[in-house]
Amino acid sequence: MKTLIVYFSWSNNTKTLVENINKQFNYDFVRIEREIPYSDDYDICAYKEAKEEVTKKIHPSIKDLNINVGQYDRILLFFPIWWYTFPMPIAAFIESIKGYKGKVYVFANSYTNDPQYMLNSMNDLKAIDPSIKFIEGLFNKSINEHIAFIKKEEN
Numbered sequence: 368m369k370t371l372i373v374y375f376s377w378s379n380n381t382k383t384l385v386e387n388i389n390k391q392f393n394y395d396f397v398r399i400e401r402e403i404p405y406s407d408d409y410d411i412c413a414y415k416e417a418k419e420e421v422t423k424k425i426h427p428s429i430k431d432l433n434i435n436v437g438q439y440d441r442i443l444l445f446f447p448i449w450w451y452t453f454p455m456p457i458a459a460f461i462e463s464i465k466g467y468k469g470k471v472y473v474f475a476n477s478y479t480n481d482p483q484y485m486l487n488s489m490n491d492l493k494a495i496d497p498s499i500k501f502i503e504g505l506f507n508k509s510i511n512e513h514i515a516f517i518k519k520e521e522n
Contacts, residue, residue, distance in 0.1 A: 368521060371436060372396035374445035375456050377405055377412060381476060385445050387510045392517065394443070395434070399456045402428035413449070420455035429459045441470040443504070443517065448477035448484045452491050461495045472520065474504040474513065482506065 372394050376382040382398065389396055405412040420427060436442060442464075446453045453475070473492065477484055485506040492501050505516055 368440045369438065370394045370441050370443060371434070371439040372443045372445065373399060373432075373436075373460065375399040375454050375460075376445075376447070377454070378447075381445050381447050384476065384510065384513070388513045388517070391514045395439075397432045397434050399432070399460050400430045401456050402430055417449045417454060421450040421452065424455075426455050426458040426462060429456050429463070432460075432463075436464050436467060436469075439469055441472060441520075442467070443472050443474065445474045445476075446488075448475050448488070451484055452487045458491075458495055461492060461499070464499070465496045467496075467499050470500045470502055472502045472504040472517075475506050477507055480507050 370392070372385055372389060374381050374385045374396065376385075376398065385396060405416050419425065444457070444460075446457050449455075471492075473485075473489060475485055475488055485503065489501060489503055492499075505513055508516075
C-alpha cells in the first residue's frame with residue numbers, strides 16, 4: 368500500500384508530530400502551504416486571517432505540492448484545529464484532489480480535547496467532496512498512538 372502524508376502546520380507543532388511519526392514509516396510527505404503566507408504574528412493569523420477564512424468559507428490558494436496524489440492508495444492528512452474545524456488551506460487541498468479514489472485518514476490536534484472539533488472537521492471535509500472516502504484517524508493522541516494506529520491500518 369503506497370502512502371502519502373499531507374500536513375498543514377503554522378506553528379510547526381503538526382510538522383514535528385508528522386516528522387516523529389514518519390521516522391517509523393519513511394512515507395513520502397508534503398506540506399500544504401498557503402500561497403500568501405499567514406502572518407508570523409499569532410494574533411493576526413488567528414483572529415484576523417484564519418477567522419475570516421473560516422467565517423467567510425474562503426479557501427485560500429495554496430502552493431503547488433508537485434506531487435501526483437493519484438499514485439497513492441491512501442493519504443494521511445494531518446492538521447491543527449482552527450476555529451472548530453480544519454484550517455482553510457486544507458479545504459483548498461481537498462478541492463485540488465476532488466475525485467481521489469484512495470482513502471484519506473484524518474488526524475487532528477488541538478489545545479482542547481473537545482471531540483466535536485474532529486466531528487466538525489470530518490463533516491466539513493465530506494461537504495467539499497462526498498466522493499472521497501474520509502476515515503477518522505486520531506484526535507489529540509501521542510506519537511506512539513499514531514504509530515500503532517497507522518500500523519494497524521496497514522494490515
